[in-house]
Amino acid sequence: MTTYDARFRVWRGDAEGGDLRDFTVEVHDGEVVLDIVHRLQATQAPDLAVRWNCKAGKCGSCSAEINGRPRLMCMTRMSVFDRTETVTITPLRAFPVVRDLVTDVSFNYEKARSVPAFVPPAGLAPGEYRMQQVDVERSQEFRKCIECFLCQDTCHVVRDHEENKPAFAGPRFLMRVAELDMHPLDAAEETGLDRKRTAQEEHGLGYCNITKCCTEVCPEGIKITDNALIPLKERAVDRKYDPLVWLGTRIRRRSASDPR
Structure with a gap:
């Protein structure tokens, strides 16, 4: 299995405000962005708030903006990004932030x-x-x-x-x-x-x-x-x-x- 370290910028904050934080996270072949977010929670940011459920592209829960484009984290493969690219994950912009990547829809x-x-x-x-x-x-x-x-x-x-x-x-x-x-x-x-x-x-x-x-x-x-x-x-x-x-x-x- 091929692995590499990818650079991520993830929005951290709440309704009062926040900013982008830099992380370096290990990536394995075949993984999607939601896999990386889960590894980030497990290894570096256990208090990172994210909404998800099925991880199969059928519940719509893990919506976020990835490099500025609204996407499902569970359906966005890491292979679509260059390995040298910094991947930015932010909450849906049209709705109020609850905390981190979770918004009030x-x-x-x-x-x-x-x-x-x-x-x-x-x-x-x-x-x-x-x-x-x-x-x-x-x-x-x-x-x-x-x-x-x-x-x-x-x-x-x-x-x-x-x-x-x-x-x-x-x-x-x-x-x-x-x-x-x-x-x-x-x-x-x-x-x-x-x-x-x-x-x-x-x-x-x-x-x-x-x-x-x-x-x-x-x-x-x-x-x-x-x-x-x-x-x-x-x-x-x-x-x-x-x-x-x-x-x-x-x-x-x-x-x-x-x-x-």
Whole structure:
């Protein structure tokens, strides 16, 4: 087994402040950044705070910024770095620091609660739902999300502008709105809930300027921008400005309220 010593700079501190500390840590073949963080805890910094769980790229817990890029520590192999390179690990910048590499991501859970849930069709029990695969393929991709919040962290709308957070849900939850709006059985519109309108007016869809930075950092390879946000923007615009779409929604609404 080949081993070498790598230089690391790790952010240490809490909500009051902190700085980068230098460490030299042994690296073995095939290891990922999270392995090195664990060795650092075991040998030099036992009080280093880090959040992790599955170590398999499926729980999203070990999100951090590695050399300035939001990544999962358990999915970032040391082999991608030059052995002479100093690897810098810092907490997610868009969220408040709790301690060291652990951040307070409660912002995301608040936004999740603000998205209205799936509305089942009237008169159908859960076991009676029937859909063709072709009808669910568009939104099925979005169910791969592991809630790592890397897309939320890299989105400059919240990363660089704290004041936008109250009005902007972020790409992960706009993707959730898009998924529900594409769902072939979602009956939100029949109950008066217009997901396209809420995306625009309540979740800040207009703030997104489709830079695709969220797609670039997604560890599951979800095409957040192309397959969720852009189509949702198109439908929201059609809903508001296309006269034929506008008229069609009024006719459907009137027919639903008048069964004659």
